[in-house]
Amino acid sequence: MKIVTISREFGSGxxxxxxxxxxxxxxxxxxxxIIEMISQKKNLDRDYVAHVSEKDVRMFxxxxxxxxxxxPNYIGSQSVQIMAEQKKLIEELAAQGDCVxxxxxxxxxxxxxxxxxxxxxxxxxxxxxxxxxxxxEAEKLSPDxxxxxxxxxxxxxxxxxxxxxxxxxxxxxxxxLCINTSRKEIKALIPGLTAYxxxxxxxx
Amino acid sequence: MKIVTISREFGSGxxxxxxxxxxxxxxxxxxxxIIEMISQKKNLDRDYVAHVSEKDVRMFxxxxxxxxxxxPNYIGSQSVQIMAEQKKLIEELAAQGDCVxxxxxxxxxxxxxxxxxxxxxxxxxxxxxxxxxxxxEAEKLSPDxxxxxxxxxxxxxxxxxxxxxxxxxxxxxxxxLCINTSRKEIKALIPGLTAYxxxxxxxx
Numbered sequence: 001m002k003i004v005t006i007s008r009e010f011g012s013g014x015x016x017x018x019x020x021x022x023x024x025x026x027x028x029x030x031x032x033x034i035i036e037m038i039s040q041k042k043n044l045d046r047d048y049v050a051h052v053s054e055k056d057v058r059m060f061x062x063x064x065x066x067x068x069x070x071x072p073n074y075i076g077s078q079s080v081q082i083m084a085e086q087k088k089l090i091e092e093l094a095a096q097g098d099c100v101x102x103x104x105x106x107x108x109x110x111x112x113x114x115x116x117x118x119x120x121x122x123x124x125x126x127x128x129x130x131x132x133x134x135x136x137e138a139e140k141l142s143p144d145x146x147x148x149x150x151x152x153x154x155x156x157x158x159x160x161x162x163x164x165x166x167x168x169x170x171x172x173x174x175x176x177l178c179i180n181t182s183r184k185e186i187k188a189l190i191p192g193l194t195a196y197x198x199x200x201x202x203x204x
Numbered sequence: 205m206k207i208v209t210i211s212r213e214f215g216s217g218x219x220x221x222x223x224x225x226x227x228x229x230x231x232x233x234x235x236x237x238i239i240e241m242i243s244q245k246k247n248l249d250r251d252y253v254a255h256v257s258e259k260d261v262r263m264f265x266x267x268x269x270x271x272x273x274x275x276p277n278y279i280g281s282q283s284v285q286i287m288a289e290q291k292k293l294i295e296e297l298a299a300q301g302d303c304v305x306x307x308x309x310x311x312x313x314x315x316x317x318x319x320x321x322x323x324x325x326x327x328x329x330x331x332x333x334x335x336x337x338x339x340x341e342a343e344k345l346s347p348d349x350x351x352x353x354x355x356x357x358x359x360x361x362x363x364x365x366x367x368x369x370x371x372x373x374x375x376x377x378x379x380x381l382c383i384n385t386s387r388k389e390i391k392a393l394i395p396g397l398t399a400y401x402x403x404x405x406x407x408x
Contacts, residue, residue, distance in 0.1 A: 119376075121376060121377070123377070170376075172323075172325060172374075172376045172382045172384070173325070173327070173384075175382075175384065176384045176386075177381070177382070177383060177384065178376045178379075178381070178382035179381060180376070180377075180379065180380045180381065182380075184404065184407045184408070185407050185408045187407075188403050188404075188406060188407030188408065189400070189403050189404060189407060190403070191399060191403055192396065192397075192398075192399035192400030192401065192402060192403035192404065193396075193400055193403075194396075194399075195395060195396035195398075195399035195400070196393070196396030196397055196399065196400050197396065198396060199392050199393050199394070199395055199396035199397075200388065200392075200393065200396065202392060203388045203389050203391075203392030203393060204388070204389045204392065
């Protein structure tokens with residue numbers, strides 16, 4: 001089984017890289033579809049699922065009241081259900097065959113398949129430029145607001161990972177390949193990356 | 205100009221990766237040759253030059269006497285000369301054309317050429333296994349001694365980098381591609397890596 005997981009900093013182009021890599025490998029790429037599937041199955045709002053499915057459940061309640069840390073059983077039960085559903089779905093998708101999965105801690109969830117785990121990152125200027133290029137939403141924010149937003153999202157991703165494992169999000173030790181996309185067009189990196197992925201899976 | 209620099213954890217196979225990549229690209233690989241050239245030019249012992257050329261010059265004198273930090277002008281002048289010579293030589297070699305350079309902070313020294321900077325790393329078990337495979341010296345050490353030795357060498361490399369720049373050795377932000385060689389045969393990674401390097405240099 002050849003499974004590639006893509007973890008990425010917000011704005012680094014990781015999603016595009018995952019999609020293009022999957023196309024080049026001729027395998028499905030699971031990203032937004034996971035959200036669609038859960039929202040349909042659970043009859044929940046798509047945006048709500050998107051929000052919960054990659055963010056720290058702690059965002060939905062204050063983690064402390066006064067000086068008291070809230071016990072884990074206070075975690076909103078619906079968000080936990082969505083995340084459990086997501087985990088199950090990722091396992092089901094992986095069981096169907098080779099694929100690329102973007103985000104959602106698939107590297108941890110699919111450990112038994114020994115996936116090739118890629119982390120995609122970039123310098124701040126490149127990430128801001130990429131966000132502005134891709135999203136009308138980003139254009140409404142000031143550069144400072146955008147940077148703050150990007151950092152928030154990355155922090156949520158890191159927190160989500162921290163819930164599932166002790167290993168740190170973005171720490172190169174936890175990935176097989178870390179790709180810096182600063183000032184580079186993703187498209188041009190794909191043929192080489194595809195060859196690298198092929199070699200990695202066939203390597204002793 | 206296409207220059208690839210390889211920084212690496214001791215035992216990660218970075219040297220082998222650099223050599224094989226250079227062969228695949230059809231360009232020279234500079235590694236030990238740099239030491240040979242300096243020892244010949246300066247009429248110095250090869251091992252001595254090897255020791256100085258990649259290690260923190262601070263290893264050659266106590267950095268503090270009592271509580272007083274020794275001023276930089278106390279740094280052994282010969283080691284500084286060797287390191288200056290090394291820097292000059294790396295610049296001369298790069299000026300001659302495309303190449304792969306292993307270690308010696310070439311990524312910093314050759315910044316103006318906008319090299320592709322690769323960092324090679326691996327988990328501890330893989331590094332120990334690789335050291336034992338490659339070196340009779342390593343076999344004479346206990347596993348604990350070997351791990352200590354490996355960490356010492358990496359620390360020296362980090363210190364050498366710290367002398368030249370504020371950016372941290374091994375921190376993925378400072379490299380374009382970070383390759384984890386754990387439990388993988390270097391040879392099998394080369395065709396893909398070669399393709400990736402080609403794509404990176406031609407990417408907009």
